[in-house]
């Protein structure tokens with residue numbers, strides 16, 4: 758039996774101090790073959806937002822809401 762290593766990607770929220778990732782749960786080990794695949798998966802039905810170069814998880818707090826809606830005052 759051969760053993761090989763493989764590079765995989767997970768989606769990670771870009772909001773400072775958030776730490777949310779998608780695809781790292783060992784009970785649901787879903788990884789992606791490219792950064793684009795990870796981004797597309799969480800954006801399409803995962804509730805994440807892609808804003809420019811940032812990936813924003815669906816958390817509902819001030820930092821996330823302001824990142825999703827620039828200029829929003831809370």
Ligand SMILES: [Zn+2]
Pocket residue numbers: 770771772775776777813814815816821
């Ligand atoms: Zn987040």
